[in-house]
Amino acid sequence: MSVPEHVAVQFKDLAFSYPGQPQRALENIALSIAAGEHVAILGRTGCGKSTLLQLLTRAWDPQQGEIRLNDMMLSDVDEATLRSLISMVPQRVHLFSATLRDNLLLAAPQASDETLSAMLTRVGLEKLLDDGGLNAWLGEGGRQLSGGELRRLAIARALLHDAPLVLLDEPTEGLDAETESQVLELLREEMKDKTLLMVTHRLRGLAFFDRIIVMDNGQIIEQGNHAAL
Ligand code: ATP
Numbered sequence: 137m138s139v140p141e142h143v144a145v146q147f148k149d150l151a152f153s154y155p156g157q158p159q160r161a162l163e164n165i166a167l168s169i170a171a172g173e174h175v176a177i178l179g180r181t182g183c184g185k186s187t188l189l190q191l192l193t194r195a196w197d198p199q200q201g202e203i204r205l206n207d208m209m210l211s212d213v214d215e216a217t218l219r220s221l222i223s224m225v226p227q228r229v230h231l232f233s234a235t236l237r238d239n240l241l242l243a244a245p246q247a248s249d250e251t252l253s254a255m256l257t258r259v260g261l262e263k264l265l266d267d268g269g270l271n272a273w274l275g276e277g278g279r280q281l282s283g284g285e286l287r288r289l290a291i292a293r294a295l296l297h298d299a300p301l302v303l304l305d306e307p308t309e310g311l312d313a314e315t316e317s318q319v320l321e322l323l324r325e326e327m328k329d330k331t332l333l334m335v336t337h338r339l340r341g342l343a344f345f346d347r348i349i350v351m352d353n354g355q356i357i358e359q360g361n362h363a364a365l
């Protein structure tokens with residue numbers, strides 16, 4: 137499969153329950169997102185925001201309805217193509233017990249050390265290079281990262297991966313206001329031509345999104361732009 141440069145996303149009458157769970161985590165989801173559109177997803181804890189993003193990565197299969205990326209059924213996309221299509225910052229970021237370099241290379245195996253260092257600087261993590269550079273050992277037996285550092289490492293990974301569809305699950309959680317502004321600014325720059333779905337609890341920066349979706353109880357209850365909501 138060839139990897140398209142731009143990706144539109146469509147959810148049609150989607151319903152999903154986690155295995156063994158009687159209640160639905162998502163219900164009646166009908167949503168069309170244009171290629172290049174930037175969408176913020178808001179809603180109370182437990183309303184299904186992360187689940188919606190995870191279905192796009194095919195972590196789970198919906199029991200009802202369908203998901204399309206452009207004219208492809210998500211279920212028909214092969215693994216390698218799917219990986220090239222999507223960059224994701226999950227809500228719980230995983231740090232590998234490995235060097236700083238390897239923690240970044242898994243997103244972009246071809247990237248040079250210069251590219252990796254430059255990206256760390258762009259996300260404000262240049263101080264991770266002070267002690268051992270890209271060879272610094274992270275995770276077990278090495279340096280643990282703070283919550284905010286871990287989120288920025290994941291953002292660096294996602295940006296290095298450079299896929300046309302970007303899914304960010306609370307990327308600025310745990311960042312102070314100034315760092316958050318910097319990260320949002322960086323994302324705005326880097327996401328210009330990409331389709332972006334970003335889950336957030338924060339109201340900061342919402343004016344820059346084309347559309348805001350509000351979820352409750354597994355459903356979309358409101359949508360519009362910042363001025364309308
Ligand atoms: P938060 O803002 O707290 O991150 P969320 O909107 O992302 O919440 P989800 O993580 O999508 O919420 O969860 C939606 C519902 O599905 C919740 O009721 C949650 O308990 C349930 N749920 C999430 N993951 C699983 C799982 N792996 N197995 C069973 N139930 C799950």
Ligand code: MG
Nearest residue numbers: 185186187227
């Ligand atoms: Mg969540």
